[in-house]
Amino acid sequence: MGGYGGTDLLKAASAGIRAPSLHNSQPWRFRLADGTIEVLADTSRQLQVADSGGWAMRLACGAATYNARLALAVISRPADVVLAPDSHQPDLIARLTPGPPRPATYPERNLFAAIARRHSHRAPFWPDPVPADVRVRLLDAARSEHAWLELLVGMTALTGFSEIAHSADRVLRRDLHYQAEMITWTDADSAADGVPSLADATVTEPQDLLPQRAFNDRRRAAGRDYEPEPLVGILGVAADRRYDQILAGQALQKVLLTATDAGLSASMISQPIEVPSAREQLRRSLRRSGYPQLALRLGYGQAGRLTPRRDVSEALVPVAARLP
Numbered sequence: 001m002g003g004y005g006g007t008d009l010l011k012a013a014s015a016g017i018r019a020p021s022l023h024n025s026q027p028w029r030f031r032l033a034d035g036t037i038e039v040l041a042d043t044s045r046q047l048q049v050a051d052s053g054g055w056a057m058r059l060a061c062g063a064a065t066y067n068a069r070l071a072l073a074v075i076s077r078p079a080d081v082v083l084a085p086d087s088h089q090p091d092l093i094a095r096l097t098p099g100p101p102r103p104a105t106y107p108e109r110n111l112f113a114a115i116a117r118r119h120s121h122r123a124p125f126w127p128d129p130v131p132a133d134v135r136v137r138l139l140d141a142a143r144s145e146h147a148w149l150e151l152l153v154g155m156t157a158l159t160g161f162s163e164i165a166h167s168a169d170r171v172l173r174r175d176l177h178y179q180a181e182m183i184t185w186t187d188a189d190s191a192a193d194g195v196p197s198l199a200d201a202t203v204t205e206p207q208d209l210l211p212q213r214a215f216n217d218r219r220r221a222a223g224r225d226y227e228p229e230p231l232v233g234i235l236g237v238a239a240d241r242r243y244d245q246i247l248a249g250q251a252l253q254k255v256l257l258t259a260t261d262a263g264l265s266a267s268m269i270s271q272p273i274e275v276p277s278a279r280e281q282l283r284r285s286l287r288r289s290g291y292p293q294l295a296l297r298l299g300y301g302q303a304g305r306l307t308p309r310r311d312v313s314e315a316l317v318p319v320a321a322r323l324p
């Protein structure tokens, strides 16, 4: 069997663009190159203030790569994947080459089906605890993609995380350039990117354990408090190079899809990763080797709505016209 073709590219990219990204910036592109599918970082969509180093862009592209892998697996054309294959092309995130054809496994089918349902869920969850077997599935999902997920157990660990997250949030709120950039990505309900005002974000109330992004100035209805003991997971990987951040993105997406498949909702919290001193504090508090890459809040919530995406055609790199 030959390389991938245009139809495979479209399937992979259509799944890829459903990945999460900081402020829904969608910093990815997909290219067909000699029968391989390449995932590229779109630096024109990189957040210049919040993500000057490109960490969030690479996480998003890693997550898009994981979705593309699933899309190719479910059409029985699973990919051999090389991450960051060319040191001379730093924007080249992954190259997917057809591996031996085989039918998709049940887990691959279930995770692929979850792509269309997964979305960030920022509203309060019900207080029901996440059962042990589901927690194990989440831990396994991270591990199978070369990452770790630290689930914070007990109020002491949660309060410690809460303090770090709130102090990072305060630093970012004081940064006028940061806030100005965020505003350009929020509240545009008609846009195909950015965070819509309807994405159930509300302002942080004094009793909230975790900080919310100031995406809008809406307040929660009285009595609609957050779950008192949320399940918070910190996703991390062994190091913090470009390659590791792509790995983290793939693992992030596998954890999120596993959560969706298990009926869980999730939101992402990155303030304590974006502020270097907070990230270092978080890293030390976890007492494990490696680097935290993102925090997740997981639980049972009412299904919300999907966040829009640009049309897939906008994320495809046109095949270069061949010379005769």
Ligand SMILES: Cc1cc2nc3c(=O)[nH]c(=O)nc-3n(C[C@H](O)[C@H](O)[C@H](O)COP(=O)(O)O)c2cc1C
Pocket: 018, 019, 020, 021, 022, 023, 024, 025, 055, 056, 059, 060, 118, 119, 120, 121, 122, 194, 195, 213, 267, 268, 269, 270, 271, 294, 306, 307
């Ligand atoms: C690296 C990264 C950091 C993120 N940080 C936050 C955050 O701090 N707060 C938040 O509410 N959402 C955060 N998100 C979620 C994005 O806002 C969300 O993925 C995007 O708006 C698309 O929406 P969706 O997840 O519903 O598809 C983050 C996502 C990524 C990939």
